[in-house]
Amino acid sequence: MNNRKNILREIISITYLLMECNLSVVQNFPIEKSNRDGSISVEWKNIKNLSISLKNISYIDIYNELDDNRDYNIKLLDGALIHMMYRFKDNELLSHRLVFYPSPYLESYQNDPEIYEIDEIYADIVYKNIVAFPIRFDYNKDLIDGEFNHPKSHATLGQYKNCRIPVYGPMAPRTFIEFIFKNFYSKAFYKYLNTKLPDYCCPFNTIEKAETTELHFNLAYN
Template sequence: MAIRPETMMQHLNKLCFEWDKAGLSLDSNSSCIRQAGEGKLLVSWNSDNIVLKENEFSSLSEYLTLLLGSHYTLVLFDGSIIQISYTIHRNEIVGHRLCWYPSPIELADINEIDDIVYKIQLILKEGSDALEDFITAPNKSPSVNIKGIYGKSPIRFDYCIVPDYQKDAHPDVHLHISSEECRIPVKTPLCIRMFMKFLVENFYSHIPLEGVLVNGLPSWENNDMLTQHHKNKMHFNYQR
């Protein structure tokens, strides 16, 4: 797929505009173009750090770091974080990071990012008190009653071209669930439309696919990146 970085940036900014206009987001970041080395350009959300290494994947600390550091393309109405970035070399897409990070708490009547942080703080305090009561109770109940924090895994579709000898163990396109070490092979890189369609179909079925929010998003053909080793095991496949 041939695409100029400036065009990709426009696509991502249009996505944010439409979801903001529909009242489906709490916040969004405009996208920008950065040097990524070796002649590559990264089209991504506009914040100081793009990929964070110091926080564990699928952890409350990582969620809060992404939220407070503004490391996102969109924050949806339910507190979920969406990250969309594409790496481009000579007008060809050679990498992407497409992540949906669900909120660990249920949100209602939340209008600001700070409200999410405050609610998490409150739930953690109440949960700590409940845990202390459980531990110190002379006649313990069979379960500890800590409400409000949910163990929801993020999902992240990564694309990066690796040497042939590494492909079987590290698929060029793969899906992370729960752990960085989990790399489920995916047939092709994802376009913007396919990623957002996957999210809406599986997590936001009340949002219409037709129109500018999903089916009006850019789409393009991609090459099959699976090795025979991947085809012989469980993997992600889809038809455009």
Template sequence: MLVAKDIFLQIKKITSNLIELGLCMDQNFPSMKKLNHSIEEVNMCSIESSYNSSIFLKNMSYGDMYYELCRRRMYNIKMIDGALIQMQYRFNGNSIESHRLAFFPSPNLDIFQNEPDIYYEDEIYSDILDVRIVTVPLRFDFDDSEDQNGNKVAIPVIHPISHLTIGQYKNCRIPVSSAITPYQFIEFIIRNFYNTAFELYSDKLVRDKNCFDVCICADETKIFNICSPVY
């Protein structure tokens, strides 16, 4: 059973790992705080960071939101290409209640305008410089909480407990079989966006085999869904 302290330590280890691999240019190591006798949060250590930040509810362009996140340092990790990674968890006792795991690619590379040779010579930037590439944020959400009336927030198929959102589409919720650990999330990001033909960075991550219990409901298994790895 994974508890708040396990996730806190896993994020610390993952952050240090990415620094060692040279993939991280800036970071906020996680903080863990108790909100009351039963609720604990594992969040990014930032003065203005908030688990339920209103910035995600504002009607602003992706570029404006990205730069606001940078300005407030609302990220766990800023990757070498400027992409931002957020990992936020909330536990109720020993059970996970919710998480938000987000990947925000940089909308552009300002430095590229001044020092293009650095990027052309580094294969890790080849996709970013491809004119066919479209910047798309990704977010893995988990929510097993209750509203003020005691009803579950999650609704089978319509709003799965665990789901993937692509882009900022509020109704895009692809069912995921379980809550996602920091290691699973970072391994997914590195494998799909940072591995190159000559360097498999995902193979150099410090592996963590712990995972959360399956939570997908029967109706969600009958439609397209994502099965999180079981080690």
């Protein structure tokens, strides 16, 4: 996974696959951008205002700003937005930010159920008791805040400031996309993506020993 070109190719491959399966309606292909500190980011062109996602405002306002500015890699058929951003230096992974922003507007379509009967991507997300909230996977090589406080690799559910669930290690794009579709678009995953996603990039372990004794995401591979 410590290979910028592999990550770039994997995101491109995933983007084309989602387009071919008609699961992506808008997409921004990844680019490489040189930063002042000598690092290189894999992101999309013309990023506008990602800091909006960290502000103390309603989720619908965050979603609207990202959507209006087209600040995402992929916009899914149901309006969900996907971010996949990585930063490298000397081909070493420094950080990543992987986010799933489900659409907060599905409830407005409940009066037209025929929409959902046509396309299987909606099958898992149309129930009225579902609450949309973002899911984020972060990795930062330089975090030294200590075990349990701020794991180098962690998951955040919703907008909770101190929600940092330890993760086994950095997450490859393919792993992230599989997690999102398998858990939130299960029917679409098994129909369109199960055998077509690119191979995994090689992962590595960053979780602290003490963190493994707590509830965490295990990304170890055989």
